[in-house]
Amino acid sequence: MKFTIxxxxxxxxxxxxxxxxxxxxxxxALSGICINVQDDHIVLTGSDSNISIRxxxxxxxxxxxxxASTGSIVLESRYLLEIIHKIExxxxxxxxxxxxxxxxxxxxxxxxxxGMEASQYPNIDFDQPSNMIELSKYTLSQIVSQTAFACSxxxxxxxxxxxxxxxxDGYLYxxxxxxxxxxxxxxxxxxxxxxxITIPSKSLQEVVRxxxxxxxxxxxxxxxKKAQFVFGKTIFQTRLLDGTFPSVEKIxxxxxxASMVVDAHELASVIDRTNFxxxxxxxxxxxxxxxEIVRIKTNSTEIGxxxxxxxxxxxxxxxxxxxxxxxYILDAIRALSGSKVxxxxxxxxxxxxxxxxxxxSIVIVVVPVRSYD
Amino acid sequence: MKFTIxxxxxxxxxxxxxxxxxxxxxxxALSGICINVQDDHIVLTGSDSNISIRxxxxxxxxxxxxxASTGSIVLESRYLLEIIHKIExxxxxxxxxxxxxxxxxxxxxxxxxxGMEASQYPNIDFDQPSNMIELSKYTLSQIVSQTAFACSxxxxxxxxxxxxxxxxDGYLYxxxxxxxxxxxxxxxxxxxxxxxITIPSKSLQEVVRxxxxxxxxxxxxxxxKKAQFVFGKTIFQTRLLDGTFPSVEKIxxxxxxASMVVDAHELASVIDRTNFxxxxxxxxxxxxxxxEIVRIKTNSTEIGxxxxxxxxxxxxxxxxxxxxxxxYILDAIRALSGSKVxxxxxxxxxxxxxxxxxxxSIVIVVVPVRSYD
Numbered sequence: 001m002k003f004t005i006x007x008x009x010x011x012x013x014x015x016x017x018x019x020x021x022x023x024x025x026x027x028x029a030l031s032g033i034c035i036n037v038q039d040d041h042i043v044l045t046g047s048d049s050n051i052s053i054r055x056x057x058x059x060x061x062x063x064x065x066x067x068a069s070t071g072s073i074v075l076e077s078r079y080l081l082e083i084i085h086k087i088e089x090x091x092x093x094x095x096x097x098x099x100x101x102x103x104x105x106x107x108x109x110x111x112x113x114x115g116m117e118a119s120q121y122p123n124i125d126f127d128q129p130s131n132m133i134e135l136s137k138y139t140l141s142q143i144v145s146q147t148a149f150a151c152s153x154x155x156x157x158x159x160x161x162x163x164x165x166x167x168x169d170g171y172l173y174x175x176x177x178x179x180x181x182x183x184x185x186x187x188x189x190x191x192x193x194x195x196x197i198t199i200p201s202k203s204l205q206e207v208v209r210x211x212x213x214x215x216x217x218x219x220x221x222x223x224x225k226k227a228q229f230v231f232g233k234t235i236f237q238t239r240l241l242d243g244t245f246p247s248v249e250k251i252x253x254x255x256x257x258a259s260m261v262v263d264a265h266e267l268a269s270v271i272d273r274t275n276f277x278x279x280x281x282x283x284x285x286x287x288x289x290x291x292e293i294v295r296i297k298t299n300s301t302e303i304g305x306x307x308x309x310x311x312x313x314x315x316x317x318x319x320x321x322x323x324x325x326x327x328y329i330l331d332a333i334r335a336l337s338g339s340k341v342x343x344x345x346x347x348x349x350x351x352x353x354x355x356x357x358x359x360x361s362i363v364i365v366v367v368p369v370r371s372y373d
Numbered sequence: 374m375k376f377t378i379x380x381x382x383x384x385x386x387x388x389x390x391x392x393x394x395x396x397x398x399x400x401x402a403l404s405g406i407c408i409n410v411q412d413d414h415i416v417l418t419g420s421d422s423n424i425s426i427r428x429x430x431x432x433x434x435x436x437x438x439x440x441a442s443t444g445s446i447v448l449e450s451r452y453l454l455e456i457i458h459k460i461e462x463x464x465x466x467x468x469x470x471x472x473x474x475x476x477x478x479x480x481x482x483x484x485x486x487x488g489m490e491a492s493q494y495p496n497i498d499f500d501q502p503s504n505m506i507e508l509s510k511y512t513l514s515q516i517v518s519q520t521a522f523a524c525s526x527x528x529x530x531x532x533x534x535x536x537x538x539x540x541x542d543g544y545l546y547x548x549x550x551x552x553x554x555x556x557x558x559x560x561x562x563x564x565x566x567x568x569x570i571t572i573p574s575k576s577l578q579e580v581v582r583x584x585x586x587x588x589x590x591x592x593x594x595x596x597x598k599k600a601q602f603v604f605g606k607t608i609f610q611t612r613l614l615d616g617t618f619p620s621v622e623k624i625x626x627x628x629x630x631a632s633m634v635v636d637a638h639e640l641a642s643v644i645d646r647t648n649f650x651x652x653x654x655x656x657x658x659x660x661x662x663x664x665e666i667v668r669i670k671t672n673s674t675e676i677g678x679x680x681x682x683x684x685x686x687x688x689x690x691x692x693x694x695x696x697x698x699x700x701y702i703l704d705a706i707r708a709l710s711g712s713k714v715x716x717x718x719x720x721x722x723x724x725x726x727x728x729x730x731x732x733x734s735i736v737i738v739v740v741p742v743r744s745y746d
Binding site: 076078079082083086087088101108109110111112113114269270272273274275276302303304305306307308309311 | 449451452455456459460461474481482483484485486487642643645646647648649675676677678679680681682684
C-alpha cells in the first residue's frame with residue numbers, strides 16, 4: 001500500500017470518518033481508521049459498531065491522489081489525525097513498510113506509525129437498503145435541532161432515546177419524547193414512502209455535524225435494521241432502536257382553553273435568569289396568567305425566590321396557574337426559533353402546546369408538574 | 374442595609390472579588406461575597422482563606438451609588454453574580470428584608486435571595502505591610518507568564534509550587550522551578566527593597582486575571598506572612614509559601630560548549646506535532662546536533678517514531694546528542710515569546726539554557742533526561 005494525496009483533503013476525509021470512532025471502543029481495531037487502497041480509489045472506514053462512516057476518495061484534481069500500490073491497514077485514529085493535521089506539507093505520502101508499520105512522509109520529516117492488519121477490522125455491512133427518501137441539508141438539520149433535544153437521556157426505555165421517523169400518506173412525522181415533553185416536526189415528502197423507524201438521537205446529531213458546507217441533499221436509505229445517510233462520497237449509517245415508539249398523536253391536545261402569545265426573547269430571559277433557583281436540581285417555574293397580567297415566579301426554600309411580570313405578552317382565556325420545568329420551556333423556545341411563541345393551554349395540569357405562530361411544521365408539548373407551594 | 378447602584382459596575386466589582394472564592398470553600402460563609410455598606414461606600418470581600426480580595430466602591434458618577442441605609446450581609450457568590458448579570462436593568466436595588474433575606478429589585482421583577490449574617494464571615498486581616506515596590510501591569514503580567522509555568526504542580530515540596538520574588542541590590546529576581554526546569558526573570562527596581570518571599574503561582578495567575586484594562590500600575594506590599602497587590606480600588610492579598618527556596622544561581626550554567634539559534638515557530642511546530650509519541654506519558658524528544666544538520670527524533674515502541682530536520686537553524690560547537698522533555702521546550706519557547714530561540718548547551722547531560730536573543734531579562738534552564746535507546 002502506497003499513495004500520495006493532498007494533505008488538507010485527506011485530513012477532511014479522515015475527520016469525517018473519525019466521527020464514528022469512540023474513545024471507548026468495544027474492539028481495539030475500532031479505535032482506528034481502516035484505510036483500504038484500491039486501484040483507482042481509497043476507502044476510509046470508521047465505526048463504533050453503532051455508527052459506521054465510510055468515505056470514498058476517487059482520484060481527482062482536488063485531492064491529487066496518486067496510487068502506487070494497493071493494500072490496506074488500520075491506523076489509530078487520533079494519532080493519524082494529529083500527524084496529518086500538524087505536518088506542514090501540501091502533499092503527504094503514506095506507505096506500509098514491513099508488517100504493520102506505516103511511513104508518513106512530508107517535506108522535512110517522516111513519521112512511522114504502528115498500525116494493525118486490516119484483517120482484524122470487523123466486516124461492516126454497508127449494503128444499501130432499498131427504501132429511500134431525499135431531504136435537503138436544511139430540512140434534515142431542522143428535524144434534528146427541533147426534535148432531538150426532547151429525547152430521553154437515560155436508558156430506561158431505549159426507544160425514547162431516539163427520534164421516531166414515520167412516513168405515511170406523503171408526510172414524514174419526526175417525533176422525540178422523554179414522556180414529559182414531546183417535539184414533533186412534520187415534513188411533506190416527494191416520495192410515497194411508508195416506514196416507521198427510530199434513529200438514536202446521538203446518531204442524528206453526528207450526521208448533522210458531518211454535513212460539510214458543499215452538501216445540498218442527503219439521501220436516507222432505510223430498512224428494519226439500519227438507516228443510511230448518503231451525501232457526497234460519504235455513507236453514514238446507524239443502527240436503529242428496537243421497541244415500539246409511543247403513538248404521539250394521542251398526547252398532543254387538540255383543543256385549548258386559553259392561549260398566550262409572548263415575545264420569545266423576553267420569556268426566555270425571564271426563565272433563564274432564575275435558572276439557579278432550583279428544587280432538588282429541578283428548575284420549576286410557576287406561570288400565573290390572567291388577561292390583565294402574566295407573572296412568572298420561582299421559589300426554593302433553600303435559595304430564594306423570584307417574581308417577574310411579562311411586558312410583551314397577550315393572554316386570552318380564564319385565569320390559570322401552572323407550574324412547569326423551566327428548562328423544558330427554554331428548550332422549546334430555542335427549538336421553535338421564532339420571534340414569538342404561542343402557548344396553548346388545555347387546562348389545569350393538562351399538556352401545554354408550544355408553537356411558533358409563523359411555522360406550523362413544528363409542535364412542542366410540555367406536561368406541567370404538580371406544585372405543592 | 375439598602376442601596377441602589379449601576380448594575381454593570383456592580384457586576385464587575387462582584388466578579389473581581391468572586392475570583393478569590395473557591396467552589397470547595399473550607400467554611401460555608403466563604404462561598405459567599407460579604408457586602409458591607411457604610412455611610413459613603415461599600416466594601417465587597419471574597420476569600421478562600423488563601424487568597425482574599427477586597428474592593429471598595431465609593432459614590433461616584435460611574436457607579437450611581439445611592440446608600441439609603443448601612444449594614445452588611447453575606448450572599449452566595451454564584452447566585453448573586455447570576456442575578457446581577459442576567460437582569461435587564463440599568464440600576465439595581467439591594468435591600469436586607471427581615472433577617473437574612475435580601476431583596477434585589479430590577480425594572481420588571483424582584484428576587485429574594487437567602488443570605489447569611491455577616492457575623493459568620495471570618496475576620497480577614499487586610500492591614501497593609503510597610504515594604505512596597507511598584508510594578509507596571511505589563512511587567513507583572515510578564516513575570517507571571519514567564520515564570521509561573523515552571524513551578525511544580527505537585528505538593529511534595531510546597532515551596533516549589535510558587536514563584537520566588539527576591540529583591541536585592543536594586544534588582545528583583547523572580548524564579549519558578551519544579552527542579553527539572555527553571556525560569557528566571559530579572560527586573561530593575563526603582564525602590565531599594567530587600568526581601569525574599571515565595572508567592573503561590575495560582576495566586577499570581579489570579580492577580581493577573583483580575584487586572585482590568587484601565588489598570589496601569591500595581592503596588593506590591595510585602596511582609597513575612599502575606600503579599601498584597603493593590604490596584605485601583607482593589608486589594609488582592611495572598612498568603613506566602615513557607616520553606617526555603619533553592620538557590621537558583623547555582624543551577625544556571627555560566628558557560629556553554631555549543632549553541633543553537635533556531636526559528637522559534639519551526640522548533641515549536643516540529644516538537645508539537647510529535648506530542649502524541651510518548652513513553653509512559655512523557656513526550657521525549659532527542660536532539661541530534663551537528664554544524665551540518667540538526668535532527669529532532671522521537672521514538673515510542675508502542676506508538677511509532679518520527680525524524681525531522683530543522684531548516685532555519687544555526688548550530689555552533691561539537692556534535693551533541695541530547696534527550697529532553699518536549700513539553701518543557703515548548704513551554705520555554707512560549708514563555709520567551711521571541712521569533713528566535715537560543716539554546717546554549719553546557720555538555721552531555723548538563724542543563725541547557727534557553728534564551729531569547731532579543732531579551733536578556735529572562736533565562737530558562739531545562740535539564741536533559743537519560744535516554745536508553
